[in-house]
Amino acid sequence: MENSRPMVKITNVHKVFTKKLHVLCGINLEVNKGETIVILGASGSGKSTLLRCINFLEEPTAGSIEVDGTVINAGEDDKTRENHILEIRKKTGMCFQSFNLFPHMTVLENIIEGPTTVLGQKKKQAVLYAEELLDWVGLTEKRDEHPSRLSGGQQQRVAIARSLAMKPKVMLFDEPTSALDPELVGEVVDVMERLAKEGMTIIAVTHELHFARDVADRVLIMDEGVWVEEGTPEKIFNNPDKERTRQFLAHIL
């Protein structure tokens, strides 16, 4: 693993919305294959923006993003750029705070939508894999329901299955449990944990400290668009170097 290229490489990424709103200030990050990264930080610190820059839901203003060998430099504008963005999106799965399942489709249709429309798979083949995924997230019996009939936790699990149907190399989690009732958080974190154990590369923005402590390989703290500190969960939670980290943890613990 030492010699191979990182799965995700973020180099000097800036995101400037307006002159006064400089959200990311030169972020660097390398994530290796199979690693689980948790990004912590106060709201408005830029962690969601960074995550959304990785699959270009936000365009970075400067810097470069590399996912599994596909590199895109900010500001570079040529004909291949659009294709590169699509390529990166196919390689990354994303889970949103608000699930964003397609309400006009059943659970199964949601999951096969990506493979059939984007990858051009045959429906039969997509359904087979979708059923496997549904079984894996424990929602086989909800196959033909519409998302509105599902609880928040179930919806998020379907959303994870929908992302996994694309066989992504990296999973991005943007506060996947923040919109959930407390008793539903566990089932989603459980799925994330199993995903990490199976070797998926994960970058998660979450306030789920249990996940950060027990599952993450590395924890990074962000504040005002820069890294404050990074390290193993033990170090960050038990013996942080920076005062800002201490303050932040005291606030959320």
Add this chain to the structure above:
Amino acid sequence: MKAKTMHPGTAGIPLEAQRVLQQIETRKAKYKRNMFIAFVILIAFMTISLIVLGLDFKFMLKWLPFVLAGSGYTFLVAFLAISLACILAVVGALGRLSKNPIFNSIATSYVSLIRGTPLLVQVYMWYLALPQIGKALEGYGIPGIQRILTLPAVPAGILALGVCYGAYMTETVRAGIQSIKIGQTEAAKALGMTTTQTMKRVIFPQALRVIIPPVSNEFIAMIKDSSLVSLMGVWELSYRAIKVGRRHFQSLEMLIMVAFIYWIMCGLLQFIQEKIEKRMARGDRRIS
């Protein structure tokens, strides 16, 4: 009364609750019955008043086939104009939402111009004024253009109605598209969909559900506005009715008859709308 602990599922529904449920049931039944009575009275009242007015039903029956023969034109004009309007509305809405300045400005001025002028003027514009434009263009050396731009009444009517309703529906479709939350677009994009795929697979199907009621409104209005083609001498429903009524001094009979025919046609459309809405509502929590 002694308080009893109720275990869900094991104990029966308490007496008071049963009484409340009973009351709700009775109220519903009463409402249904009253509605029915009201409709019956209304219809009876209308029938009686028609008889009191001394309507010549025989006369109406005699001319009914003749008037109905005009419904072909009404349907033809309405159907083709609606189809044209739908296409224009989708293209127009995409234009209104486009970041391309040319596409956007064309769509915006189309909506503004057409909504800002009377349909009546537009109808005459297509029918009477277009040939004059053709003549001017021919003067600039485009041979045969006047012939092409001199439209027969029915195509002129279809174009006028289609273009006009297309402008109104552009705004409906645009609002429908914009009512879909940004998260849907983001989810589709995150899966790797192109903009076109996102529109086709995710946004349009959801927007469609939102715009069905307002679009049905437009359809129903269009059926009636199709009578405007009679201005150009097309023998459609209302034109026939008015002609016959005038000739025999029995306008009341003919007008009431033609009004009923329109009403039935629109009722049919409304029925179809309700069916479609029900189908579209699958997966919608508010309905189920």
